[in-house]
Amino acid sequence: VVTTLNGGNAEELQQAYLASHDDRTVRVILLLVAMEAEAMPMVTALGLHADEPAVIAPPAPCHSFSGEHGGAQVHLVCFGKCKATGVDNVGTVPAALTAYLAIQAFKPDIVISAGTAGGFRSRGAAIADVFVSTGMVNHDRRIPIPGFDKYGIGAFDAVPTPRLQKALSLKSGVVTSGNSLDYTAEDMARMVQHEAAVKEMEAAAVAWSADLFACPVFCIKSVTDIVDGERPAQEEFLENLHKSAEALQRVLPLVVEFISGKRISEL
Numbered sequence: 001v002v003t004t005l006n007g008g009n010a011e012e013l014q015q016a017y018l019a020s021h022d023d024r025t026v027r028v029i030l031l032l033v034a035m036e037a038e039a040m041p042m043v044t045a046l047g048l049h050a051d052e053p054a055v056i057a058p059p060a061p062c063h064s065f066s067g068e069h070g071g072a073q074v075h076l077v078c079f080g081k082c083k084a085t086g087v088d089n090v091g092t093v094p095a096a097l098t099a100y101l102a103i104q105a106f107k108p109d110i111v112i113s114a115g116t117a118g119g120f121r122s123r124g125a126a127i128a129d130v131f132v133s134t135g136m137v138n139h140d141r142r143i144p145i146p147g148f149d150k151y152g153i154g155a156f157d158a159v160p161t162p163r164l165q166k167a168l169s170l171k172s173g174v175v176t177s178g179n180s181l182d183y184t185a186e187d188m189a190r191m192v193q194h195e196a197a198v199k200e201m202e203a204a205a206v207a208w209s210a211d212l213f214a215c216p217v218f219c220i221k222s223v224t225d226i227v228d229g230e231r232p233a234q235e236e237f238l239e240n241l242h243k244s245a246e247a248l249q250r251v252l253p254l255v256v257e258f259i260s261g262k263r264i265s266e267l
């Protein structure tokens with residue numbers, strides 16, 4: 001199982017989490033989003049504005065947007081474009097870099113990795129469902145050497161959010177990350193082993209950077225494609241990106257409003 005916390009009810013999970021994290025009040029929220037097509041509707045929905053001059057200076061490729069929403073100071077940082085190809089900087093390398101620089105620059109109370117993902121039908125996922133993460137793990141880092149095996153998995157607990165999940169009727173589960181839109185048989189075996197509900201390309205890297213700062217982190221991911229379905233991910237992804245981005249645009253402001261002003265132990 002992914003979680004590094006012991007099992008138990010929501011209350012026990014929260015107590016265990018607070019053994020290694022401050023029970024701080026959420027006043028500054030950092031949203032990290034890989035793709036511009038996912039980020040811009042959120043920027044609009046949250047009423048944010050591009051930071052000018054740039055808060056995170058070049059050559060870092062990311063772009064930040066800031067504003068106030070629901071009583072919180074909100075910063076959204078998207079990963080920018082690839083210099084060589086012009087497409088969005090998706091994947092774990094830009095995710096870790098952006099998360100590190102953005103946490104350093106904005107000093108958030110909490111980080112949310114937001115975006116689209118593949119969902120597992122076997123864990124209740126349907127197109128445009130919005131999931132909250134319970135944990136983040138890598139599914140494509142295989143290093144069969146003692147110690148490095150566990151490092152490769154790179155599991156992190158999400159900040160427990162039982163009240164948020166209930167209040168907004170959100171599904172929840174483990175988010176696993178890898179650097180491919182498709183998956184190998186070994187990737188799938190690991191996703192099943194870690195009880196993945198959602199598969200994407202950034203969360204475990206964001207969690208790694210957030211952990212360096214002991215900053216609480218969770219994911220909000222909306223489903224564009226069904227991982228354990230019949231169709232190729234890329235086909236479903238392109239078909240459902242708009243619908244899925246709309247779901248994110250609807251839910252994220254509610255998430256920000258819910259967590260704003262609450263302590264970590266009240267999420």
Ligand code: ADE
Nearest residue numbers: 116117118181199200233
């Ligand atoms: N983003 C959206 N769908 C995905 C999938 N199936 N795998 C990785 N990232 C995704």
